[in-house]
Amino acid sequence: MKKIINDAEQVVEEMLQGAVLAHPQYVKRVEGFNVLVRANSPVQGKVALVSGGGSGHEPSHAGYVGRGMLDGAVAGAVFTSPTPDQVYEAVKVVDGGKGVLLIIKNYTGDIMNFEMAAEMAEADGVAVAKVVVNDDVAVENSTWTTGRRGIAGTVFVHKIAGAKAETGADLAEVQRVAEKVIANVRSMGMALSPCIVPAAGKPSFTLADNEVEIGMGIHGEPGTHRESLRTADATAEHLVGKILDDLSVNAGEEVAVMINGLGGTPLMELYVVNRKVAALLAGKNINIAKTYIGNYMTSLEMAGFSVTVLKLDGELKELLLAPADTPALVQF
Amino acid sequence: MKKIINDAEQVVEEMLQGAVLAHPQYVKRVEGFNVLVRANSPVQGKVALVSGGGSGHEPSHAGYVGRGMLDGAVAGAVFTSPTPDQVYEAVKVVDGGKGVLLIIKNYTGDIMNFEMAAEMAEADGVAVAKVVVNDDVAVENSTWTTGRRGIAGTVFVHKIAGAKAETGADLAEVQRVAEKVIANVRSMGMALSPCIVPAAGKPSFTLADNEVEIGMGIHGEPGTHRESLRTADATAEHLVGKILDDLSVNAGEEVAVMINGLGGTPLMELYVVNRKVAALLAGKNINIAKTYIGNYMTSLEMAGFSVTVLKLDGELKELLLAPADTPALVQF
Amino acid sequence: MATAIAAIAALAEIIIANKEKLTELDAAIGDADHGLNMARGFEAVRGKLAGAQAEDAASVLKLTGMTLISTVGGAAGPLYGTAFLRAGAVLQGQAELDTDTAAAMLKAAIGGIKERGKAVRGEKTMLDALEPAYEAFTQAMNEGETLLQCLELATEAAANGVEYTKTIIATKGRASYLGERSLGHQDAGATSSYLMLKALTGFARQHSPGV
Amino acid sequence: MATAIAAIAALAEIIIANKEKLTELDAAIGDADHGLNMARGFEAVRGKLAGAQAEDAASVLKLTGMTLISTVGGAAGPLYGTAFLRAGAVLQGQAELDTDTAAAMLKAAIGGIKERGKAVRGEKTMLDALEPAYEAFTQAMNEGETLLQCLELATEAAANGVEYTKTIIATKGRASYLGERSLGHQDAGATSSYLMLKALTGFARQHSPGV
């Protein structure tokens, strides 16, 4: 394991310290907790947004703490949901009197830990609402299983619900918009290489020299299948095909696209992928309102990428294009 | 070689197409050339900035084309300086009547190709000035060799000279500010792993399981030495030490810091590095005005990072903090 | 209570000793952290209990549950944490641990897990070790066996439950994403449940008057 | 002119055949692209000359130089490009290629490289092959040797120059960043210069009346 770290056990703590030192204008640490909140938290009179999850997905989620997106982010151990006490603390610190929306990715652990925190905060009289993001079409959606995973599409929920909260909307309205994003966002990824959880010290899976994993999860969970590496175009076509099988977008409708690097992928390759994704959408007369390209929801040093498509209506588009000022996403 | 591409020979072309499709609000292609310029080029009445170099350093340089930074970026073959005709074309397209500043990284090839382009453009009557960035303290600076290489510090030149140009300053003034940045910026990097030029198909060097290269160049040029991987803190201390040996910064003075990922490094590790870099500077009573952390000047999928320190005065600080709106760097 | 602390210490020992094994099981069909999470949690429990000599058994279990909830994370943290809290609640005010009380504790723990995780037996989770264990325990109890014998039979049933998880498709937890491809793999959480029962049985054997 | 085109084709062939070797040499002390760059350039030259049958020799050299400048990039592109442009300028208006003209062309090419690259002999560059080659060429010429013999001796001197680059420290080009650690390594650009002279010699041998 070759990593630029000091101590596998301290990596989350040291990362959080480094993040606060890098972005003091945006975030501050909640002392004693693995929680970063806006430097000016709590923002009074605004619904607050809290997200979080295991570490190792940086810039998710602390990178999206700032005006127009999140109010707080909770960091678990690497690839492990944070614990309820941590989430509870975040909720208490960011609440500005209008309640708190928890943005949870659909993993059993995340849901249970965030739910326990919500119960604790509600007992304190804080209004809490929850949304669960489940954009990964690699996993079959069915009610008798745990359903689809939440991956890069979560960033669109942060962006759009965050913009809505900034308008002064109430908790139910912010939750409604978040649910609308979730209903309209789909993603799927592929990996060229595994990654190594620092505390584990070795990769959780291995791939042969020319083998790739299609549809893997952002914690190295196995995907739909393995295959020989194909061209960027063929791979993009497969992923976009799966996404559009699940999300009906008609000719003339508008979408936002995210080409997300998993941490070890050169931007050059993401652009090559985007060329094909854009062409595929253009071929169906689907308009792209905005493309995000880069590392938004990573898996440590994993090489690979995911494609996310978000179907827009007037409301979602306006909120997507609204300003944001956070460490990892700035737009104006 | 495991890469998400279609054809090693077409990778620059397809990347440029993908970039224009991703960022139509920022950039357009100069037809027939590997040149991206601002969507609204030429901007009349403003000095124009052109940079470029080999491809494989994305988001450098096309990612910095936009308001407050560059006007045009020229992409060479992977890791190979662009040719004079390409640079010449960029200069002609972006010139808004106030002249063009070429921002060149200090490599023999880049200098010769950009100089030839400048001669061609000057023959056409375009006012052209040049600056050469040489921030890499891993290489000894001496007048009888080619001197130090230009690496991540180049992004600070783009940012600050770009902000100056935006004020309506004339070519000599923009050049003066760029030279001031160059005089005050130093960088040094280290690599955990090599990268693979697509057309070559194999890494240009190899490292043993626990071995790292200190001071390597962004094209995989060998560095000062190899050593066993040390802690993030020890490595950061070595690099910052080399930088401050060369750049005298006194207690109470202010700097900007860039912790730059080389393409395959998780952001988590960059934050761990930043924790130490910030502590080292704080220990010397040096104030950090702003920290940039992420992938700014990469070497394809190389794992590793560089640290850049830019000493600020009032003028540089104001220009650094000025707004920018480009695909890879937005601030307001 | 010294015995309760020692019993929890035995659980901590077996979990920490099997950190890698549990992580590897989770790697195959999950996200390769179950052993890391559980070991982190039980290290913390060890630390907490080191400064808690005087507490009664119910408090020890409660402290264990709270500590697991606030240090394990993932799915296992809330599930095992809730289980220990519920088991501790049963013990509240009980002077001694007899077979009946042990059965009630196991039942309460399983109830907590089912409530929190909304899973049932047969979904390839820890329940596939714990529910058969509970059944074996109560059957032995009804046949008049000693606490140690009940535990031994419960552990055996849990071991069979772990084997059984290899033969079924996961429909809860991270392995459910794999659908049919989860077949043939052993569930990590069922394994940690079995290990804890095994450690408890070993502990009971050492402290049993008959030995 | 068909002969000029065929001569350039011979250069293209040897460079393209040595693409990997030149890249490997550049990998050791540079950035691993010299072969790729030169091969890309000469592929383009091949393409350009395929549609240029009727041109005179000076134009062929000019076209070669321009094409190298606009396709090779890096250090080698401007250097070799300038060299071919300058050599072509010497040939302008010349009916036949005699030994004197060849010497003047070589001299002009080297002059262009020195002007563009601001290097001198002994800095571990292509000049360490080309300048000894020029000296050997003119010495042979002064001794009355044929063009072919002059070329053969020049090529031999270039080969020695390539060997010599292993013994010196680079102070120009990318290898200069290595300082002393550039010792022992052979310069890629000197090697491509030697290869081109070798190809020219081979070409001259085939077309020489004496053979």
Ligand SMILES: Nc1ncnc2c1ncn2[C@@H]1O[C@H](COP(=O)(O)OP(=O)(O)O)[C@@H](O)[C@H]1O
């Ligand atoms: N809903 C559930 N009910 C009961 N047990 C579950 C449930 N979901 C997961 N588990 C158990 O948790 C184990 C995984 O724990 P762990 O790896 O620590 O959490 P995570 O899946 O969040 O990484 C699984 O092997 C399974 O036994």
Ligand SMILES: Nc1ncnc2c1ncn2[C@@H]1O[C@H](COP(=O)(O)OP(=O)(O)O)[C@@H](O)[C@H]1O
């Ligand atoms: N200033 C110079 N003068 C003459 N030759 C040079 C100079 N700089 C570099 N070279 C030659 O160019 C070769 C490298 O060419 P190439 O690899 O194509 O360019 P780059 O160094 O830009 O990657 C070196 O091996 C050396 O022979």
Ligand SMILES: [Mg+2]
């Ligand atoms: Mg987990």
Ligand SMILES: [Mg+2]
């Ligand atoms: Mg090069």
Ligand SMILES: [Mg+2]
């Ligand atoms: Mg797990």
Ligand SMILES: [Mg+2]
């Ligand atoms: Mg080279």
